[in-house]
Amino acid sequence: MxxxxxxxxxxxxxxxxxxxxxxxxxxxxxxxxxxxxxxxxxxxxxxxxxxxxxxxxxxxxxxxxxxxxxxxxxxxxxxxxxxxxxxxxxxxxxxxxxxxxxxxxxxxxxxxxxxxxxxxxxxxxxxxxxxxxxxxxxxxxxxxxxxxxxxxxxxxxxxxxxxxxxxxxxxxxxxxxxxxxxxxxxLPVNTAQDQKDRGRVTRGAAIAMSARVHLFRSEWQDVVNDCELLIGKTTDGTYSLFPGYNAMFTVANEYNSEVILDLQYGGSRTYDKQRQFMPQTITALRSVLVPTQDLVNDYIMTNGKAIGETGSGYDENNPYLNRDPRFEATILHHGSKVTDLNGTVQTILTQPGSNPATNTVDDQGASPTGYYFYKYYDRAATNYASGLNLILIRYADVLLMYAEAKNELGQMNATVWNQTIQPIRTRAGFVDPGATQFNATLDKPALQKVIRRERRAELAFEGLRIMDVRRWKIAQDVxxxxxxxxxxxxxxxxxxxxxxxxxxxxxxxxxxxxxxxxxxxxxxxxxxxxxxxxx
Structure with missing residues (x-):
């Protein structure tokens, strides 16, 4: 139509x-x-x-x-x-x-x-x-x-x-x-839904969506008010971070504690987009939706520092070592290992001159950036058709919205950090205190940079980045x-x-x-x- x-x-x-x-x-x-x-x-x-x-x-x-x-x-x-x-x-x-x-x-x-x-x-x-x-x-x-x-x-x-x-x-x-x-x-709260009603809009979804609209309008106190209805409370819904970041995006863990609203698939309603973002040796089709180097560079080190910061330990000759654990859960790079749909473990080679060359930047059907998206790869798919639900709003986003709003109001402190960024990073697999503990020496602009980078890493390949760079008014730069x-x-x-x-x-x-x-x-x-x- x-x-x-x-x-x-x-x-x-x-x-x-x-x-x-x-x-x-x-x-x-x-x-x-x-x-x-x-x-x-x-x-x-x-x-x-x-x-x-x-x-x-x-x-x-x-x-x-x-x-x-x-x-x-x-x-x-x-x-x-x-x-x-x-x-x-x-x-x-x-x-x-x-x-x-x-x-x-x-x-x-x-x-x-x-x-x-x-x-x-x-x-x-x-x-x-x-x-x-x-x-x-x-x-x-x-x-x-x-x-x-x-x-x-x-x-x-x-x-x-x-x-x-x-x-x-x-x-x-x-x-x-x-x-x-x-x-x-x-609307019912999520814990009051019957199994047959899973996937329907809940009260928590209405609240989280309201927070998102306020966020995009820079109405910071309203964002805080909405998020506080869901953080640590159960009256309007019971949500928590799912224990495993990479396991969250699988059919086996649909409708988990973190999902607030998702797009429903399954049965005869499927999609085959993974054929366009995974290596062609996995899904037998040209790879056309691929990550950029700029996204890769924004993933911090396991010590919490950005790759360009003094003391980060970043090695340009070994660029994927000691990076944010979410990087490996989201992106395939040169040397990544992945189990294909037949159960065979493949090593993905992307550097020019590698043998075989099928997934390298030399091949016209391979990723031209040398990277592939891994998040939302569904090994349970039959004939490449996936029934995996696509998450539109999740609890981690609520925590990130809350952290951003509190910082914009000048209210970011250790308490807010420990409610938001710390549990998100701990769930991701960070253990170094430099990554998990609040840095009181950072001012508001520095914390803004940290929070924005955190949002990019946590929500990569979930379709939200373009709206973020628009509302931040940085699209003309990035x-x-x-x-x-x-x-x-x-x-x-x-x-x-x-x-x-x-x-x-x-x-x-x-x-x-x-x-x-x-x-x-x-x-x-x-x-x-x-x-x-x-x-």
Whole structure:
């Protein structure tokens, strides 16, 4: 569905299913629908199906300085990250139409639940609350990418969709925050969910999402207020860090204590994106979504120091020794060992001249940076199709949001550190006091750098980096640098002064690229849609 009006034309067909991780299979007409509670649940499932998708989850990483997308796949996100795009870009068009379809589905639920003749009042409230959450999530995504966008909460007509104007994003975000506050009372806490309801929106998800919206608006005290409802408390949900960082991203540990909201997969609903980010000797396909050297360089040493700091112990000739344990859990490098889908242990070689050369920077189908993503590699996948849920919000993010907000308020101290950064690093595997203990000599700007680096390492390959560099207003700095790969001493590669491969040059223009353009196809359909600055 490419346009708002097209989603309206298709809205009379409601597809339902009883599980969140299964595709829609039944079709209903408007006259035969809204008969009972199951119809309401099935319509709600159609909303969940449009919460987000794997193309965005993985593709968003390549929009940032964490990753590079080699070629025009993943809806041509590489054109966005290198600054060579316009309103006809595939991802720019798809995100707009995708989330307006989501909003239409949610509005269908909220506008029609009163038609069900007999339904338990608490179930009705819960269905409405879940639909309102998904709608709020969709509007947050739209405003994050496009700024001002058309806003409505009813089932607008085709004629109205062709004349509606854009609403100020701050007005929309105030609505989003109001919705996330109001629905909390009608949502269950995570510990009160039946097993069949796992994956549904909970009260904790509404609170954590509210904290995220406040975070992106730099409303620091509001971030603190939301996070404090979840940190060390159980009234609004019970969450804790899962013991193993790398084990958290596996099918065996889905729905663990850290997950607050995830995108549901399994059964016949799967994705095959790991074929695009793992080495081609593992997944038999060209590797096109790969980590950058800049991401690798941001992982600290086991003593807590950045690689460029005095006393870090970093050895450029042995660059992967004594690094943040999350580095090995997230990224494959030259010499990494990984068990393939057949159970065979492979050693991944990426330096030029290695034998075999299949995964090296010499091979056209291999990673051009010399690195591969490892997080979210699913060995349980059959025929490369993974049913592993993708985590949208987790408890570690709540702790990191809290730490950032407290520091911005000038309130970061040992107590806050020991609530947030310390347990995150301890869980990751740090033992050196230099990494785990609070450094009281650091001032606010220095702590900001530490917290931002921590956020990047903890949440790498989870699609959040691009939003972070935008809200920090550093995108014009980090996205205007060349994409770099491994340091090489031989081969005909384009290299910088230090010998690191230059894969691509990027451009990010401030303020133009802080917002995507309103898609051309949408403005062709609706002449009242204004355009963002400089587009």
């Amino acid at each position: 490419k346009k708002i009006c097209l989603s309206i034309l298709l809205a009379s067909s409601l597809f339902g299913c009883r599980k969140l991780d299964q595709p829609m299979t039944k079709e209903f007409t408007e006259t035969s629908y809204w008969r009972d509670a199951q119809d309401g649940l099935d319509a709600l499932t159609a909303c969940y199906e449009h919460l987000s998708k794997d193309d965005y989850f993985f593709g968003d990483e390549a929009l940032s300085d964490n990753a590079y997308n080699n070629g025009g796949g993943m809806m041509n996100v590489n054109a966005i990250s290198n600054g060579g795009y316009d309103g006809n870009n595939d991802r720019v068009k798809d995100t707009w139409s995708y989330y307006y379809t989501t909003i239409r589905r949610c509005n269908t639920v909220t506008m029609n639940m009163d038609r069900i003749p007999s339904i338990d009042v608490n179930l009705k409230k819960r269905i409405l609350a879940e639909a309102r959450f998904i709608r709020a999530y969709a509007y947050f995504q739209l405003t994050s990418w496009y700024g001002d966008v058309p806003f409505y909460t009813d089932l607008i007509s085709i004629d109205n969709s062709r004349t509606i104007t854009r609403t100020d994003k701050n007005t929309i975000l105030q609505f989003v925050l109001s919705e996330l506050q109001d629905i909390r009372k009608d 996205m205007s640098k060349p994409v770099r790969g491994i340091r090489v001493t031989s081969g005909a590669f384009n290299k910088d002064a230090n010998g690191y491969i230059i894969v691509e040059n990027r451009i990010f223009t401030d303020p133009k690229h802080y917002l995507w353009p309103v898609p051309t196809v949408e403005r062709d359909q609706n002449k009242n849609l204004s355009q963002n600055q400089d587009w």
